[in-house]
Every structure is written in structure tokens, then in C-alpha cells.
Amino acid sequence: MSTVLTPAGASTSAVVTKLLPEFERLRKRFPPGFDSSLTLPCLRRIQEERGHIAEEDIEALVAWLGVPRVQVDEVLSFYTQFRREPVGRWHLQVCRNVSCSMRGAEGLLGHLCRKLGVEQGATTSDGRFTVSTVECLGSCGTAPVVVLNEAYHENMSAAKVDALLDGLGAGS
Ligand code: FES
Numbered sequence: 704m705s706t707v708l709t710p711a712g713a714s715t716s717a718v719v720t721k722l723l724p725e726f727e728r729l730r731k732r733f734p735p736g737f738d739s740s741l742t743l744p745c746l747r748r749i750q751e752e753r754g755h756i757a758e759e760d761i762e763a764l765v766a767w768l769g770v771p772r773v774q775v776d777e778v779l780s781f782y783t784q785f786r787r788e789p790v791g792r793w794h795l796q797v798c799r800n801v802s803c804s805m806r807g808a809e810g811l812l813g814h815l816c817r818k819l820g821v822e823q824g825a826t827t828s829d830g831r832f833t834v835s836t837v838e839c840l841g842s843c844g845t846a847p848v849v850v851l852n853e854a855y856h857e858n859m860s861a862a863k864v865d866a867l868l869d870g871l872g873a874g875s
Pocket residue numbers: 798799800801802803804838839840841842843844846847848
């Protein structure tokens with residue numbers, strides 16, 4: 704299938720354009736007619752490259768895949784790992800599903816927000832830290848769990864949160 708990303712009036716994405724050779728190699732690994740299966744790996748690479756998924760990335764990916772826009776939107780809304788907005792250098796996500804909630808996740812979240820001086824879902828004014836919540840991380844046996852960028856921190860407590868932030872230079 705040929706790639707046409709920039710018909711008159713269409714949006715472009717420098718990130719998607721850069722990744723197209725990689726996407727084309729990926730496409731060869733799937734049987735013909737299964738292009739929609741590329742949605743997830745392509746979105747993952749876009750986020751690795753940009754840090755989040757921008758509107759122009761979605762438009763460019765939809766054009767390249769030739770799938771309905773809703774298909775990409777569904778993937779983005781289902782997987783909480785995907786971000787539609789930029790986040791800070793350090794992204795702290797607190798799980799607050801049942802197991803983590805029962806073991807103090809709400810208190811941890813409040814502690815974290817107070818320490819950094821931000822609301823849940825917000826980024827510190829220096830752009831370094833973002834605090835958000837996330838659904839079950841599949842590590843309920845070690846609840847409560849906080850994810851720092853890609854790394855799990857388990858059996859968390861206020862003291863462990865303090866140590867984690869100290870290690871990132873957030874002070875106490
Ligand atoms: S409820 Fe937090 S990891 Fe499952």
C-alpha cells in the first residue's frame with residue numbers, strides 16, 4: 704500500500720513522518736488486510752518520540768493506516784499509558800483501584816500532591832513533575848503502587864514517597 708500523508712488540507716506530523724520508515728517495516732510483519740493491528744505499536748512509538756500523542760499525530764496515523772478515526776480514539780481512551788497532553792520530566796502515577804485504595808492510595812496521592820504543590824493531573828510550575836492517577840497496574844499483591852515514568856514502586860508509603868522525591872531532587 705502506498706503512503707499518502709499530505710493531501711491538500713490534511714494535517715501533517717513531523718513525528719509520524721520521521722517514523723514512517725519504521726512503520727512500513729512493521730507493516731511487513733503483518734498479513735495483508737491487518738493494518739488496523741498496527742495502531743497500538745505505532746501509537747507507542749509516537750509517544751516514545753514526542754512524549755505524548757498530539758492531535759496531528761492522530762490525524763497522520765489515521766491517514767496512513769486508512770482506518771476510521773474512532774479506532775485510534777478507542778485505543779487511546781482504553782490504554783491509560785497513552786497521554787494526550789505533555790507531562791513533566793518525571794511522571795508519577797498513583798494506582799487507586801481497589802487493592803491500592805484499601806492500602807492507602809488516596810492518602811499517598813494527597814501526600815504526593817502536597818509535597819509537590821500540585822493538584823492531581825497537574826504539572827509543577829517548573830515542568831519537572833506531573834502527578835496523575837491510573838487504573839489497576841496488575842500488581843495488586845504489592846499495593847499500593849506508584850509508577851515513576853516506566854518503573855513500578857511497590858508497597859509504597861509516605862516515607863517511601865519522600866525518599867523517591869528526594870532522589871529526584873524534589874526536596875522535602
Ligand atoms: S489495584 Fe493497584 S495494582 Fe491492582
